Amino acid sequence: MTTGSPGNNTPLIEARGLHTFYGDSHILHGIDITIHKSETVSLIGRNGMGKTTTLRTLIGLAPPRQGTIKVHGRDIKKSKVHKIVHQGIAYVPDDRGIFPNLSLYENLIMAARSGPNGRDDWPLSRVLDLFPRLKERMGHMGNQLSGGEQQMLTIGRALMTNPDLILLDEATEGLAPKLRKIIWAVIKQIKKAGIATVIVDKDIKTLLEISDRNIIIEKGKIIYDGDSEKLIKEPEILKKYVGV
Amino acid sequence: MEFSFYLIQLLNGIQYGFLLFLVASGLTLVFGIMDVINLAHGSFYMIGAYLAFWLTGIFGSLFLGIVLAIPLAVALGFVVERLAIAYLYKKGHLHQVLLTYALILIFDEAQRFLWGNDSHGVDIPAALSGSITLTDIQVYPVYRLFVSFVCIVIGVGMFYVIQKTKLGMTIRAGASNRQMTQALGINIERLFTIVFSLGVGLAAFAGMIAAPIDSLYPGMGDNILIISLVVVVIGGIGSIKGAFVGAMIIGVSSIFGKTLFPSMASIVVYAMMAGILIWKPQGLFKSA
Structure with a gap:
């Protein structure tokens, strides 16, 4: 299976000097972030440090006032959200963003589109094979689903866009341990399928286990960027900035 | 009074309700999806x-007139959305009310300029x-039965599309959820243009088929706007199903109010609204 990145060494996302504001609040202070093809990156930090804003900035929902963002080498800073999505970036928000007035089936189908370069690696049948539980709930409305089913649906819906990269905010937040296990197993399968992910989650142990690279954000600045092995050897960093 | 009298009032009420539905469905979608209060919606009627x-005057056929008028109305909706409404998406409701009220004045003046102050009528084919x-x-x-039938066909078509x-x-x-819709790759601005243009088309179509049973006069859109709101x-707000049920309730109660309680006719509709809002403050149905 292929992913749609055209350039061999061109990063999927290359963002430089991002400054993002919500009104007068200055949230991101010059963030540099690069995501490569098929890379699994964890975004770690305490609450309110700018993790969600980083993801929202990359997908275009919180456009930066300063800085550049390139997707597949193309500048998308002024692009509208849907154009960025068409470049192969999918977003799974922390509130899951399920449409309560659409059935589970409709939530999936309305998102279906070919990926960059016309790829169609994730038809409905493959998404349902990944989440067999969703098969039984196809006719249920979005607001009739449990938290776990909603999380499966929101990830499945992101896959229906045939992305090169999924921005996954609070991947397992608020889920029972059994459901968390299922979601992490799915994330591993997504990784195996060659799709890059940027994951925000509070389960640091699993994040370190699954990620190729870890980025720690503190007060809107990146203060650490390195692989898991290196980070595990520096527990004082995690203790200082994440509290674990 | 005879049963047939009530039957006629009921049929009139349903037919009026159908017309209201055509106007209100566009209004509710524009409000519910685009978060735009379009006071000029009645003007399109x-x-x-x-x-x-x-x-009809030019071609001598109402059907031909309507067939030609529909694309003109949708095109007008497209132009108004692109040139005026599109600037309102990031503005508050006050800006929307001011701009769309200005559109009412512009359309009313344009109507007087083009067709004068006299009332007009269109012959029934x-x-x-x-x-x-x-x-x-x-x-x-x-x-009148034909109007109801056409509205049913359009209503079923709209239900199918939605x-x-x-x-x-x-x-x-x-x-x-507008943001999530965009985050799934949907061009929300194009969706807004489509919804607005179709809404204008529906309101204008209601005006077209109502022309032979309603007289045409300056400012005739104002009354239908208030009732549609x-x-x-x-x-x-935002519910097509709600627009249908609401239109039927208002259509039927308005006609029966005028017939049975003529001295209180003008308050029947608003009393009905007050009663329903006391029971369900958010309206009868949730969006779409």
């Missing part, structure tokens, strides 16, 4: 009626000018 009057006999003395015009097509799913998704509020 008026424009539709005058376009039908004008084109000969093929539909007959009546159905209900009793020895009561008859019901075929054209419930069964990807465009409909997208419209419902947009009504529920009542329908939208009763039905629940």
Whole structure:
């Protein structure tokens, strides 16, 4: 299976000097972030440090006032959200963003589109094979689903866009341990399928286990960027900035 | 009073309700999905009626006039959305009210400039000018039944599009969560243009088919706007199903109010709205 990145060494996302504001609040202070093809990156930090804003900035929902963002080498800073999505970036928000007035089936189908370069690696049948539980709930409305089913649906819906990269905010937040296990197993399968992910989650142990690279954000600045092995050897960093 | 009298009032109420539904469905979608209060929506009803009057006069056929007027109305909706409404998406409701009120004034002046201050009428097509006999003395015009039939066909078509097509799913998704809809790759601005233009088309079409049973006069869109806003509020903002149920409630109660309580006719509709909002403050149905 292929992913749609055209350039061999061109990063999927290359963002430089991002400054993002919500009104007068200055949230991101010059963030540099690069995501490569098929890379699994964890975004770690305490609450309110700018993790969600980083993801929202990359997908275009919180456009930066300063800085550049390139997707597949193309500048998308002024692009509208849907154009960025068409470049192969999918977003799974922390509130899951399920449409309560659409059935589970409709939530999936309305998102279906070919990926960059016309790829169609994730038809409905493959998404349902990944989440067999969703098969039984196809006719249920979005607001009739449990938290776990909603999380499966929101990830499945992101896959229906045939992305090169999924921005996954609070991947397992608020889920029972059994459901968390299922979601992490799915994330591993997504990784195996060659799709890059940027994951925000509070389960640091699993994040370190699954990620190729870890980025720690503190007060809107990146203060650490390195692989898991290196980070595990520096527990004082995690203790200082994440509290674990 | 005889049963047939009530039957005629009921049929009139349903037919009026159908027309209200055509106008209110566009209004509720524009409000629910685009978060735009479009006070000029009634003007499109008026424009539709005058376009039908004008084109019927030229071509001598109401049907041909309507067929030609529909694309003109949708195109007008497209132009208004691109040139005016599109600037309102990031503005508050006050800006929307001011701009769309200005549009009412512009459309009213344009109507007076083009067609004058006199009232006009459109003849019922000969093929539909007959009546159905209900009793020895009561008859019901075929054209009114035709209007109801056409509205049913459009209502079913709209239901199909909203419930069964990807465009409909997208419209419902947009009504529920605009940002997430964009984050799934949907061009929300294009969706807004489509919804607005179709809404204008529906309101104008209601004006076109109502032209032979309603007289055309300056500012005729204002009354239907107020009643349509009542329908939208009763039905629940953004809900097509709500617009339908609300339109039927208001259509039927308005006609019966005028017939049975003529001295209180003007308050019947608003009393109905107040009663429903006390029972369900958010309206009868949730969005889309």
